[in-house]
Amino acid sequence: MTFPFFLFYIFLILLHAPPCPAAAPGGSWSLLLPSIGISAMHMQLLPTDRVVIYDRTDFGASNISLPYGKCRPNTTDCTAHSVEYDVASNSVRPLMVLTDVWCSSGTLMPDGSLVQTGGWNDGDHVVRVYKSCDGCDWQEIPSGLSQQRWYATNHLLPDGRQIIIGGRRSFSYEFYPKISATENAPSLPFLVQTNEPDIENNLYPFVFLNTDGNFFIYANDRAILFDYVRNQVIKTYPTIPGGDPRNYPSTGSAVLLPMRIVQGEVASVEVLICGGAPKEAYINANKGKFDGALDTCGRITISDPDPQWVMETMPLARVMGDMLLLPNGGVLIINGGATGVAGWELGRDPVLTPLIYNPDCPVGSRFEMQNPNTIPRMYHSTAVLLRDGRVLVGGSNPHDKYEFSDVLYPTELSLEAFLPAYLDPGSSGLRPKVISPKTRFKVQHGQRMNIWFKVSCPVDPNRVLVTMVAPPFNTHSFSMNQRLLILEGGNTTTAIAKSHYKVTVTVPTSGNIAPAGNYILFVVHQDIPSEVMDDNALRIKWAPESIKCFLELFGRDQYCGDGYLSDDYRSQSTL
Numbered sequence: 356m357t358f359p360f361f362l363f364y365i366f367l368i369l370l371h372a373p374p375c376p377a378a379a380p381g382g383s384w385s386l387l388l389p390s391i392g393i394s395a396m397h398m399q400l401l402p403t404d405r406v407v408i409y410d411r412t413d414f415g416a417s418n419i420s421l422p423y424g425k426c427r428p429n430t431t432d433c434t435a436h437s438v439e440y441d442v443a444s445n446s447v448r449p450l451m452v453l454t455d456v457w458c459s460s461g462t463l464m465p466d467g468s469l470v471q472t473g474g475w476n477d478g479d480h481v482v483r484v485y486k487s488c489d490g491c492d493w494q495e496i497p498s499g500l501s502q503q504r505w506y507a508t509n510h511l512l513p514d515g516r517q518i519i520i521g522g523r524r525s526f527s528y529e530f531y532p533k534i535s536a537t538e539n540a541p542s543l544p545f546l547v548q549t550n551e552p553d554i555e556n557n558l559y560p561f562v563f564l565n566t567d568g569n570f571f572i573y574a575n576d577r578a579i580l581f582d583y584v585r586n587q588v589i590k591t592y593p594t595i596p597g598g599d600p601r602n603y604p605s606t607g608s609a610v611l612l613p614m615r616i617v618q619g620e621v622a623s624v625e626v627l628i629c630g631g632a633p634k635e636a637y638i639n640a641n642k643g644k645f646d647g648a649l650d651t652c653g654r655i656t657i658s659d660p661d662p663q664w665v666m667e668t669m670p671l672a673r674v675m676g677d678m679l680l681l682p683n684g685g686v687l688i689i690n691g692g693a694t695g696v697a698g699w700e701l702g703r704d705p706v707l708t709p710l711i712y713n714p715d716c717p718v719g720s721r722f723e724m725q726n727p728n729t730i731p732r733m734y735h736s737t738a739v740l741l742r743d744g745r746v747l748v749g750g751s752n753p754h755d756k757y758e759f760s761d762v763l764y765p766t767e768l769s770l771e772a773f774l775p776a777y778l779d780p781g782s783s784g785l786r787p788k789v790i791s792p793k794t795r796f797k798v799q800h801g802q803r804m805n806i807w808f809k810v811s812c813p814v815d816p817n818r819v820l821v822t823m824v825a826p827p828f829n830t831h832s833f834s835m836n837q838r839l840l841i842l843e844g845g846n847t848t849t850a851i852a853k854s855h856y857k858v859t860v861t862v863p864t865s866g867n868i869a870p871a872g873n874y875i876l877f878v879v880h881q882d883i884p885s886e887v888m889d890d891n892a893l894r895i896k897w898a899p900e901s902i903k904c905f906l907e908l909f910g911r912d913q914y915c916g917d918g919y920l921s922d923d924y925r926s927q928s929t930l
């Protein structure tokens with residue numbers, strides 16, 4: 356090592372934050388668009404690198420017109436209530452939803468389309484499909500659901516379908532697509548037990564697929580492990596200490612913490628729930644008294660035979676926050692308020708400062724304060740991770756209609772990005788740039804794959820992670836189907852030429868660990884995730900190619916098509 360190079364290396368080490376830093380502020384904000392014409396109440400990143408966004412059709416006229424003078428049938432509303440945001444061009448295109456999508460839910464399907472379910476009024480039994488392409492628009496399936504679904508939670512299943520759980524006055528679950536026209540909606544008494552009359556506190560339940568194939572379902576102050584095939588409660592978890600509610604309208608948020616795969620298994624599957632509101636907060640807020648939000652998080656190993664909650668205290672209390680998994684395994688806690696609850700006019704004191712929770716740091720040094728923004732993101736605000744590591748933030752409308760003046764927290768039509776500190780230019784020397792695979796590719800469960808990447812500074816193989824993130828559907832402070840896996844083999848990184856490295860990782864072996872679908876792949880070096888590639892790259896997509904294809908094969912084989920890497924990747928991997 357030459358002397359100047361040595362100096363350079365030391366310099367970088369000093370510049371780079373240690374893995375478990377003291378709570379120094381970090382990250383930055385940028386305003387992307389002052390108005391997208393609607394208020395971003397629901398968002399989903401699509402494999403086309405566009406984000407489909409919608410609010411509601413019973414809102415009055417939005418600030419963006421439908422194209423070609425179109426109007427919704429049987430209304431005088433000729434404005435859009437859904438748009439597609441194109442990340443690359445930073446622009447929006449208006450879309451048309453026909454029926455009311457207010458407070459609905461959805462999941463990205465294995466074929467790359469968003470399948471959205473329910474809403475209100477004329478929309479409460481409707482399923483809508485959005486396949487992203489240049490001229491695409493929503494398609495509606497009028498009686499796609501057997502029950503009304505309003506404030507429900509969806510999740511992708513290992514068989515390629517999705518489950519839709521609960522919703523206001525819907526104490527049941529169902530699937531989409533249905534295997535037969537007579538497939539019904541089995542009841543789920545847990546949703547009755549956790550429902551407080553006239554308050555609820557159990558809507559948009561927090562739902563995560565455990566690696567044993569059962570669902571962890573959290574509502575209000577407690578959780579069950581649920582076998583949706585046999586309609587059986589497998590396990591009842593202890594109630595969360597303090598007993599305060601965490602679901603709508605006492606809205607907290609939750610994530611399945613990053614799952615590290617070792618010898619094909621995830622040794623411990625953990626859930627983290629943060630924020631919410633005290634028991635009386637909803638009743639008090641309706642009387643004009645705004646109680647302080649919860650400043651606690653509960654962490655529980657859901658796969659443990661004797662699971663217990665471990666409580667932690669956040670540096671800031673928060674209701675209506677969003678929790679997002681970042682590519683390097685950190686948990687971003689963003690948006691929301693410090694007092695009151697979710698619902699029209701019921702929240703106060705915006706919390707403008709995001710936090711990052713580092714799950715592997717010692718208790719007491721897990722929370723890291725971030726730099727604040729200036730735009731309140733209260734009820735009906737959203738946030739999703741983009742493929743380039745930025746976090747798209749939008750929405751906020753605590754009013755019954757669009758209200759732009761003379762109100763607290765006017766309707767927000769703007770879109771901003773939060774850039775976590777890992778995007779700071781100072782880290783560019785540590786940032787991996789993936790050389791191959793360079794376009795979207797398909798893999799099978801259990802497959803080993805090679806990734807070639809470039810880093811300008813020397814790489815420490817023990818500090819390389821390969822992660823894959825399922826892009827979630829976000830609304831009402833919950834990100835449905837959010838999942839991050841740390842693949843086995845990150846430590847096999849070897850140098851193949853100056854600044855060039857190869858790592859061999861294994862794709863998760865089971866659909867319970869990683870349901871077939873779309874993922875974004877990141878190489879993370881010393882906490883810095885790889886930079887985005889030119890061509891919509893780094894997406895793991897398992898067959899089935901389409902739901903139709905899946906249905907044809909249902910019960911026999913979950914794969915459709917060859918399930919191997921694309922020709923593009925195959926030719927590069929023989930380099």
Ligand SMILES: *[C@@H]1O[C@H](CO)[C@@H](O)[C@H](O)[C@H]1NC(C)=O
Binds near residue numbers: 389390418759768
């Ligand atoms: C939206 O339209 C309303 C009514 O025309 C106007 O008052 C408001 O300023 C617009 N808001 C934005 C953010 O464009």
Ligand SMILES: *[C@@H]1O[C@H](CO)[C@@H](O)[C@H](O)[C@H]1NC(C)=O
Binds near residue numbers: 428429
């Ligand atoms: C519009 O109204 C007419 C008459 O009530 C009805 O037949 C038609 O189905 C409606 N169209 C839609 C799309 O709701």
Ligand SMILES: *[C@@H]1O[C@H](CO)[C@@H](O)[C@H](O)[C@H]1NC(C)=O
Binds near residue numbers: 846
């Ligand atoms: C990588 O880590 C695994 C699991 O800890 C270990 O078994 C394996 O030997 C390590 N491989 C290398 C190349 O260090």
